[in-house]
Amino acid sequence: MTRRPDGYWESFLSGVKPGDEYRYRVEDAQGNGFDRLDPAAPDTIHSALQPGNAGIVVDTTRSWSPFSTPRFEDLIVYQLHVGAFSGRSDHCRTWPARFSDVQTKLQYVRDLGFNAVELLPVQEFCMDRSWGYNPAFYFAPESAYGSPDELRTLVDESHKRGLAVFFDVVFNHVSNADNSLGGLDVYGSGDPGVYLQAYQTPWGPAPAFWKDEVKAFFLANAGMYLGDYRGDGLRFDATRTIESAAGWADDGWSFLQHLTWCLKEAFPGKYLIAEHLPDHQSIIDSAGFHATWFTDAHHEFQRAAAGDDPVPRLKRILGTDFGEGRRYRESWNLVKSLLGSHDDCGDDQHGNTLSKPGDWERHRYFVEFFGGRDNPYAQAKARMGWALDIACAGTPMLFMGSECQMWGYWHDSEDENGDHRFDWSIAGDRVGMEMRRLVAAANAVRWDNPCLRSGDLELTHEDRDNSVLAFKRTLAGKAGAVLAVVNCGDRTFSDYQYGAPTGNLGGRWTQILCTQDAAFGGWDGAGNAYVEPDTQPDGKLYINLPRWSVVLLRRLE
Numbered sequence: 001m002t003r004r005p006d007g008y009w010e011s012f013l014s015g016v017k018p019g020d021e022y023r024y025r026v027e028d029a030q031g032n033g034f035d036r037l038d039p040a041a042p043d044t045i046h047s048a049l050q051p052g053n054a055g056i057v058v059d060t061t062r063s064w065s066p067f068s069t070p071r072f073e074d075l076i077v078y079q080l081h082v083g084a085f086s087g088r089s090d091h092c093r094t095w096p097a098r099f100s101d102v103q104t105k106l107q108y109v110r111d112l113g114f115n116a117v118e119l120l121p122v123q124e125f126c127m128d129r130s131w132g133y134n135p136a137f138y139f140a141p142e143s144a145y146g147s148p149d150e151l152r153t154l155v156d157e158s159h160k161r162g163l164a165v166f167f168d169v170v171f172n173h174v175s176n177a178d179n180s181l182g183g184l185d186v187y188g189s190g191d192p193g194v195y196l197q198a199y200q201t202p203w204g205p206a207p208a209f210w211k212d213e214v215k216a217f218f219l220a221n222a223g224m225y226l227g228d229y230r231g232d233g234l235r236f237d238a239t240r241t242i243e244s245a246a247g248w249a250d251d252g253w254s255f256l257q258h259l260t261w262c263l264k265e266a267f268p269g270k271y272l273i274a275e276h277l278p279d280h281q282s283i284i285d286s287a288g289f290h291a292t293w294f295t296d297a298h299h300e301f302q303r304a305a306a307g308d309d310p311v312p313r314l315k316r317i318l319g320t321d322f323g324e325g326r327r328y329r330e331s332w333n334l335v336k337s338l339l340g341s342h343d344d345c346g347d348d349q350h351g352n353t354l355s356k357p358g359d360w361e362r363h364r365y366f367v368e369f370f371g372g373r374d375n376p377y378a379q380a381k382a383r384m385g386w387a388l389d390i391a392c393a394g395t396p397m398l399f400m401g402s403e404c405q406m407w408g409y410w411h412d413s414e415d416e417n418g419d420h421r422f423d424w425s426i427a428g429d430r431v432g433m434e435m436r437r438l439v440a441a442a443n444a445v446r447w448d449n450p451c452l453r454s455g456d457l458e459l460t461h462e463d464r465d466n467s468v469l470a471f472k473r474t475l476a477g478k479a480g481a482v483l484a485v486v487n488c489g490d491r492t493f494s495d496y497q498y499g500a501p502t503g504n505l506g507g508r509w510t511q512i513l514c515t516q517d518a519a520f521g522g523w524d525g526a527g528n529a530y531v532e533p534d535t536q537p538d539g540k541l542y543i544n545l546p547r548w549s550v551v552l553l554r555r556l557e
Contacts, residue, residue, distance in 0.1 A: 021045070021054035039180040040139045040217070043148050047124045047136040047178045055140075058148050060228050067159035069232040069269050070115055072290060072332035073454035076390075076443055077166070077397040078114040079342060082122060082145050083129060084412045085400055089425035096129050096412065099146040099154040106161050112403060112436065113443025116164040118235060120342060122151065123170070126178040129413045131348065132168065133203065133237060134175035138221045155230050164232035166271065167225040171218050171259075172241040173204040181207070201241050209242060210251035215258050222259060226267040233271030234263075239287070240277060253287065260288030273335055281325050284333050291395060297336040298344055301388065302369060305381040310488035311464045318392040318471055319457045331454050336394035338385040339366040339402045346410040351417055364409050365401060373405040373431050376521065380548040383438045383515040384486070387550035390442040391473065391484040393457045403439045404432030434521035441520070445513050445552060449482050451475035461498055466491065468545065470498060479557040483509060487545050498541040508534045509541065509553040516546040527551045 001009040024036040037044070041055030083096025085105060092101045099122075109117060121132030128144035141151045155165045174181050182205070199206050207214050225231040236242075236259075242252045260272055276283040276292040283292045297317045304310035317336070320328040328334055337344070347353045347363040354361045366385060370378035382405060389396040401410060404427040411420035426432050446452045455475035460483070462469050467489035473482045485498065510532045516522030517529070526546050533543045533553065545551060 016057055018057055018059040020057040022057065023054050036184060037180050039137065039184060040220070041137060042139050044124055044137050044140040044143060046143050047126050049178055049180065062152055064230055065156050065160050069271070070164055072271055075116050075164070075271065075332065075395050076114050076446060077116045077118050077335070077395060078109050078112070078400065079118040079397055080400040081120040081131065081342065081412055084410070084421035088419060088421040088423050096144050099150040103154050103157050106158055106163060110161045110163055112440050113447065115162055116166060116232065117158060118166040118397065119168060121168045121170055126175045131342070131346070131412055133170050135170050136175050136178040137180050139224060152229060159230070166233040166235055166273070167229070167231045168235045168237060169222060169225065170237045171207070172238045173201040173206050176204045179205070206241065209255035215255060219259055219262055222263055223266060226263065226270050231270070233273060235273040235275065237275050239274040239283065256287040264288065279326060281327055284328065291333050291335050293341070294334040294336050294394065297338050297394070298340050301338045301385055302366070304488055305370065305384065307467070307488065310467045311462050311469045314469050314486060315459060315462070320393050331393040332395050334394040335397050336389055336392065337397040337399065338389045339382060340399060341397065342399050342410065345399050345401065348411055350415045351409055365406050367405045368408060373407050377548060379405060379431065379435070379521050380516065383435065383520055384548060384550045386439055387442050387513060387515045387552070388486065390446045391452060391482070391550065391552060398439065403436050405435045431521070434519070438515060438520040441513060449480055449554065450478055451480060451482055468496070481555045483553040485543065485545060485551045485553070487547060487549050490547050492547045493545040495542040496545040498543055506535055508532050508556045510556055511551060512554045513552040514546065514549060516549045522546065528553070532556070
């Protein structure tokens with residue numbers, strides 16, 4: 001290789017073809033040689049840093065099906081883990097599952113009414129089974145999942161079915177083991193350099209975000225997912241870790257700004273999401289992301305469903321204005337997952353993460369906190385969670401398994417308590433089908449009512465004595481206001497007096513969703529199935545309100 005004036009080394013080799021393997025041999029000033037794998041290799045044999053591994057030359061050309069990334073306000077996201085989404089109680093016999101196995105499940109996701117899938121990290125990670133948050137090679141897909149071409153096929157087949165694809169990228173740290181970035185630069189003394197390692201995070205060493213070479217490396221990686229793989233957006237893991245940068249002034253924050261600025265220029269219309277916990281408006285207004293995860297939505301709803309001061313808790317999560325530097329301009333600035341993300345539903349410590357049994361901070365599928373998937377009250381509360389996610393402001397996101405009341409907790413493989421991958425036998429049983437029908441019906445309601453996707457949210461009624469709260473969604477210039485009434489109590493009401501000032505409601509309303517409907521696991525005629533409530537002269541609406549339910553009504557224009 002020859003050294004360029006800017007310090008980089010390059011060479012052109014004729015006859016190189018896809019599938020060829022390669023490594024670097026680096027010599028220091030004393031002539032000592034060091035073998036190095038290419039951290040930017042587009043594919044690798046596996047993750048381990050050992051002589052048997054190598055980078056693989058890849059042909060990135062492909063004929064793609066036409067697809068346009070949805071408008072941000074139109075997104076309904078299904079989050080999944082590639083390795084655990086197939087292989088249990090289905091035709092798949094590989095473990096972990098591969099990109100091609102997930103491809104067979106895409107219509108299942110689309111039939112539920114989702115228009116986007118968010119994949120947990122798919123870059124080459126340490127070992128073959130992992131949640132994916134231990135990156136080894138950033139540009140190569142996980143070898144246990146398949147080849148770069150198989151990943152491109154998964155994206156293309158998703159697009160053919162109307163599903164956008166979001167990639168989860170982990171730029172805040174690298175794996176403690178099988179780290180292709182460690183020791184990449186070697187000083188004359190033979191000591192490993194710190195080219196990409198700055199300080200230790202709870203999960204591994206962090207990159208040196210202030211270096212231009214590091215910025216270029218990660219910008220190229222993000223651009224690869226949006227360009228070479230035609231991704232529709234990125235979810236950035238643990239941006240608070242990057243922001244703090246262990247005291248390195250503003251370097252972490254400027255690194256985030258650099259990424260979002262350049263990506264917006266190169267890939268306009270792609271959705272950039274930060275896992276910024278706790279959330280703060282600055283991640284949108286200053287760091288430049290389009291959205292941030294809003295985990296309060298899950299934790300507050302969890303407690304509201306337990307009867308712990310439900311009305312004030314729900315008021316704190318429904319809209320986009322929470323004060324104290326948390327006032328978001330757009331509904332899609334917040335990603336809400338009331339039933340929990342992979343972090344909330346998953347446990348990689350044999351079900352013992354964080355705390356003792358019974359504590360809210362345990363990691364479980366939502367239904368498990370209230371008696372399990374065979375408990376009618378637990379089922380009803382889970383149905384409420386997704387209906388609220390659909391009705392409130394924000395981008396709704398569901399983690400795989402929540403749509404069929406998956407039991408226990410999720411994990412990417414077996415542990416001492418058994419196999420916790422997605423169980424396809426549960427997806428098709430009676431309880432699973434009831435929840436799936438609710439998810440599909442709620443998603444259809446969001447599609448049919450534009451005010452639920454980008455309109456205003458107005459709190460119109462609160463009854464703390466009976467644990468009832470209501471809010472109205474409207475969209476300026478559009479007909480079809482939607483009224484959401486939530487009952488977080490054990491009492492079923494006939495002719496519940498919905499109080500609102502005269503003129504605030506107006507007209508006749510028809511029920512478009514009741515989470516206690518028989519098709520979802522409730523009963524025949526639940527709610528206002530046989531009536532169309534009409535606003536009375538006193539400005540009140542008299543409605544039927546089942547226990548533990550969300551009732552959605554649309555005004556008849």
